[in-house]
Amino acid sequence: MDKLEVFNTLAAGVGHGELAFPTSAQVAIKVRQALDDPECHIEAAAHLVQAEPLLAARVVAMANSVTYNRAGNPVTDVRTAVARLGFRTVRALAMALITRQLSGSPSDPALQTMAAQLWQHTAHVAALAHVIARRVTKVDGETAMFAGIVHEVGGFYLLSQAKRQPGLLDGDFDAWMEGGEMILGRAVLQVLEVPAPVQEAIEAYWDGFLAIPPHSLGDTLLLAEELCPVPSPLHRFNSRGAAPGGADMGGSGNLDMVLGEETLSGILAEAAEEVGSLTGALQF
Known part of the structure; x- marks a missing residue:
């Protein structure tokens, strides 16, 4: 060979165009595209993240990591997690899901x-x-x-x-x-x-x-x-x-x-x- x-x-x-994505990765792609829009609001971003459970779990986990939670205040909801991380980090996590899938x-x-x-x-x-x-x-x-x-x-x-x-x-x-x-x-x-x-x-x-x-x-x-x-x-x-x-x-x-x-x-x-x-x- x-x-x-x-x-x-x-x-x-x-x-x-032969690159196909599973459903979860397709949702993550939509999240990434939405976050690229300067008009995207945090409520809309949180709603999109919540549509993919794997991504939502990772966003909350990242917000509670040592890097993003130095004050030791745990986050338990997606909206607060998105606000803490910022769109750039959430976009990176969406890409992580796409890559893994x-x-x-x-x-x-x-x-x-x-x-x-x-x-x-x-x-x-x-x-x-x-x-x-x-x-x-x-x-x-x-x-x-x-x-x-x-x-x-x-x-x-x-x-x-x-x-x-x-x-x-x-x-x-x-x-x-x-x-x-x-x-x-x-x-x-x-x-x-x-x-x-x-x-x-x-x-x-x-x-x-x-x-x-x-x-x-x-x-x-x-x-x-x-x-x-x-x-x-x-x-x-x-x-x-x-x-x-x-x-x-x-x-x-x-x-x-x-x-x-x-x-x-x-x-x-x-x-x-x-x-x-x-x-x-x-x-x-």
């Missing part, structure tokens, strides 16, 4: 396991990106979390197509890591109308070159990926024994970089509760 040819065919299909509902236990692990990986990267953005690279934290949420959209769509393409997930992942992820990822990101700055950050992630000191949205995503405790099931070791696509930092020892008067490991240790809380809130 020429896997790159298959990836190109799948990407062409996405571009021609892209893999469909595979009946194969192996595919179910891969989809679950891929979302665990995604949620951790998104949470880490949010913290790294605020504490290290000083880019917008909400945008960084959004980038983490969508950086594996191509992988979720790949899993949805695995049953239709027998052998696509067999063997090593050279073809995926050396072109397939970019081919399919770009196509899905464009259909989902992901903002250009986020697409550019994901392109930087695919390139794998981290600036020292890190300062950009792409650097934020690369750091989050490298520090994620849950590996992507799609980033397997290739036939040459190396995991391609990782940040080029000359070895993992360089991860504990000095940032002013602090170290990266110290910053993340301080933010461990926040990362855990955000990760939990992102679990669909």
Whole structure:
């Protein structure tokens, strides 16, 4: 099987409108579109969120996370949760539901396991990106979390197509890591109308070159990926024994970089509760 040819065919299909969404994701798309309207009022937004129970639960959970509830006042209703989070964060959560649903509902236990692990990986990267953005690279934290949420959209769509393409997930992942992820990822990101700055950050992630000191949205995503405790099931070791696509930092020892008067490991240790809380809130 020429896997790159298959990836190109799948990407062409996405571009021609073959990307289908489950009902819950369709509701999330409507929420995202409504929140893009500057005339959208909070009552209307809350009503739309309530129409999708999974999204409503995650919105309330996020509003009660350490990051958004530093005063310790719990939220129990969707409207208050939306008000606390703001439309940008609710929009990111809607995209999280869309991304998670892209893999469909595979009946194969192996595919179910891969989809679950891929979302665990995604949620951790998104949470880490949010913290790294605020504490290290000083880019917008909400945008960084959004980038983490969508950086594996191509992988979720790949899993949805695995049953239709027998052998696509067999063997090593050279073809995926050396072109397939970019081919399919770009196509899905464009259909989902992901903002250009986020697409550019994901392109930087695919390139794998981290600036020292890190300062950009792409650097934020690369750091989050490298520090994620849950590996992507799609980033397997290739036939040459190396995991391609990782940040080029000359070895993992360089991860504990000095940032002013602090170290990266110290910053993340301080933010461990926040990362855990955000990760939990992102679990669909």
